[in-house]
Amino acid sequence: MKKLELKNLIREEIIRELFDTKEKIRWREGEDTDFTATFTGPNDQKYTIDITSLEYLTLPSSAVIAAGKLLPEEVLDMFNDGQGYHVEFRDVKKGKGITGLGGSDTAKIFGIVINAIVDKIKREKSDLVFFSAKEASRKDLYKKMAPIIATKLGMKQVNNGTYYFLYKDI
Numbered sequence: 763m764k765k766l767e768l769k770n771l772i773r774e775e776i777i778r779e780l781f782d783t784k785e786k787i788r789w790r791e792g793e794d795t796d797f798t799a800t801f802t803g804p805n806d807q808k809y810t811i812d813i814t815s816l817e818y819l820t821l822p823s824s825a826v827i828a829a830g831k832l833l834p835e836e837v838l839d840m841f842n843d844g845q846g847y848h849v850e851f852r853d854v855k856k857g858k859g860i861t862g863l864g865g866s867d868t869a870k871i872f873g874i875v876i877n878a879i880v881d882k883i884k885r886e887k888s889d890l891v892f893f894s895a896k897e898a899s900r901k902d903l904y905k906k907m908a909p910i911i912a913t914k915l916g917m918k919q920v921n922n923g924t925y926y927f928l929y930k931d932i
Contacts, residue, residue, distance in 0.1 A: 817844025846890025
C-alpha cells in the first residue's frame with residue numbers, strides 16, 4: 763500500500779472515531795420544529811439540534827433548484843411533497859455559525875450531533891434528510907459528516923457544497 767493511501771486511511775479512521783461520541787439525547791417537540799434537543803458539549807457550552815419536517819418549511823429557491831439537479835426523480839417527488847426532514851444545529855449562545863472551537867472538542871460535539879440525528883431519523887423512519895451549510899468551515903465539516911451520516915442511515919448522499927441530501931433508494 764502506498765504511503766499516501768495509508769495516510770488517508772488512517773486519517774479517515776481517526777475522523778470516524780472522533781465523530782463517534784455519543785450522549786443520551788432527550789428529544790422534545792420544538793416551538794417551530796418537529797423535534798428539538800439540547801445538550802452540553804465537552805466544552806461546557808450548550809447546543810441545540812432541530813429537526814423539522816420539510817412540509818412545514820419554506821425553502822429558499824436555491825435549495826429547490828439544488829434538489830432538482832441532484833436528486834433522482836422519485837426522491838425529488840418526496841422532497842417536493844414535503845416528505846423528509848431538515849436538520850439544523852447551533853451553539854445556544856452563538857447561533858448557527860461556526861463557534862471557532864477547533865480540535866477534539868469540535869469532533870466530539872459533531873459526534874454527539876451525528877449520533878443524535880442518526881438515532882432520531884432511524885426512529886422516525888425517514889427516507890430523506892436535508893441540511894445546508896453557508897460558511898466555508900461548516901461546508902468543509904459537512905463534506906466529512908454527510909458520508910458518515912449517510913452510511914449510518916443506509917442512505918445515499920449528494921450535495922453541491924451548500925445543500926446536502928441524504929436519501930434511501932425507493
